[in-house]
Amino acid sequence: MKTKNKQIITAVLHGSMNTKSAAHHFNVSERWVKELMRRYAFEGEQAFEPRSKRPKTAPHRISxxxxxxxxxxxxxxxxxxxxxxxxxxxxxxxxxxxxxxxxxxxxxxxxxxxxxxxxxQKRPKNSLIRFEADLPNECWQADFTHWALADGSDTEILDFIDDHSRYLVSIHAYRRVTGKNVYTQFVKACTEHGRPQSTLTDNGLVFTTRFSGRKDGDRSGKNLFEKQLQTWNIRQINGSPNHPQTQGKVERFHRTLKQWLSALPRAQSLAKLNEQLSEFATIYNTQRPHKGAGRRTPETAYLALPKATPTTLPKDEHRIRKDIIDSDGKLTLRYAGKLRHLGMGRAYAGTPIRMLVNDRDVVVINRKTGEILRYFKIDPTRNYQKAIPRPE
The missing domain is CATH 1.10.10 (Arc Repressor Mutant, subunit A)
Incomplete structure (x- = not known):
């Protein structure tokens, strides 16, 4: 570049070329030739040197x-x-x-x-499908995780977080989480923050006995937590077995919790661990901005909207209704002010039936033969109802 610049200037100054012919001969613009002549007039042979293209100022450069x-x-x-x-x-x-x-x-x-x-090894973000409750208290996720004390003995930390805001509703450590611990901690959390519309947990026995095959001396077979949910009309949702991604928010929360605990000296006792958890709850809820909460703190997101409440269900509703299954194999039933569609199957189209309705439980009987055709447990959050297996 230095040699070419010198040739251009020499051709114009000492040769027979003007700026236009020099531009044509050296395959550059006439404007560039004039710029070289201007530089030579002020700088002399320094004009032969190539100039840096770096801007003189960098207003966006990080200090x-x-x-x-x-x-x-x-x-x-x-x-x-x-x-x-x-x-x-x-x-x-x-x-x-x-x-x-x-x-x-x-x-x-x-x-x-x-x-x-x-x-x-991290999963690409664009491969994730995220689900989030629309309102605070619309759904609480719950689970427990393990943490060792300084002497190596194991503890279990039970927590409830709000699905919408990631607000840590309740957290406490136990030597071993029991069904009574879940019930007591949940009731206390409801007293402080209001009752959620639904809960989401895995299928551990402390949360549900639906896969246990035992009755525990109670006809319903439900544990304390399940009974309380039913009493307060709180919808219970359990994730699919062997699919922890369903409780993804609480699983991710446990990573955050353990990362924070790992930066502290190991607690010498259960009481000390619970002190640490109390401190963590304050930091997590009120100081730490959360991407999932729109870069706000969980507390800000939790208090920003009105809280959802449990769906009010009719109590002790006993009635008998006659009907005929329609051509699509469905029945209709009004429940909690809305029409519900009961899927019977097209094989039963045109069959006259009698429905025995007891609160959410519905039994469909063939009016001609007396045969029980289907059992239903009304889900107030859905319009279409699927039949359930025969209750024990």
Missing amino acids: DTVRSKIIDLRQELTAKGLDAGAETIQIHLEKAKIKAPAKSTIHRILRQANQVTNQP
């Missing part, structure tokens, strides 16, 4: 102060066992009234400072 703050936040949050990703750091910078760079820029700064560990 060393902000760069250092990003790295300090990363180290500080990590040391406390808190999330320290680019988005979290961005939020902390904004809270400190510092103009925050883009998340990609923060991540690049962390990578340049060797503060990022590659995790190729």
Whole structure:
């Protein structure tokens, strides 16, 4: 480039070329030839040297102060066992009234400072299908996880979180979580925060006895937690067996909890562990912004909207109704002010029947033969009702 610039200038100054013919001969623009002549007039032979294309100013360049703050936040949050990703750091910078760079820029700064560990095993975010309750208290997820004390002995930590806001409704550690612990902690949480419309848990015996095959001296076979849910008209939802992704929010919460606990000295006793859990609940709910809660703290998201409440169900509703199964194999029944469609099957189309309705339990009987055709347990949240196996 230096040689070419010199040739252009020499051709115009000492040769027979004007700027236009020089531009044509050297295959450059006439504007560039004039610029070289202007530089030569002011700078002499310095005009032969190629110039850097780097801009004279960089208004968007990250200052060393902000760069250092990003790295300090990363180290500080990590040391406390808190999330320290680019988005979290961005939020902390904004809270400190510092103009925050883009998340990609923060991540690049962390990578340049060797503060990022590659995790190729992580599932791509675009492969996740997320479900979220529309209102606070619409659904509480519950589960328990294990944590060892300083002497190596095991404990179990039971927690309830709000599906909509990720608000930690209740958390407590036990030597071993029992059905009574679940019942007592749930009732206390309801007293403090109101009753949820539904609960979502796995199929552990402390949450449900539906797969246990035992009756525990009670005709219904339900445990204390299940009975309380039924008494308060709270819908109980249980995840599919061997599919923990259904309770994904509470599973992710346990990772956050253990990351925080790992940054502390191991508790010497159960009482000390519960003190740590109480401190964590305050930090998690009121200080730590959560991406799933719209970059707000869970407490802010939990209090931002009115809370859902259990669906009011009719009590002790006894009635007998005659009908004929329609051509699509369905019956209709009004329950809790809405028409419900009971799926009987097209094989029964045109069959005259009698329905015995007792609250949510419906028995469908063939009026001509007296044969019981179907059993139903009305789900107030659905219009279409599927038949259930014959109750024991």
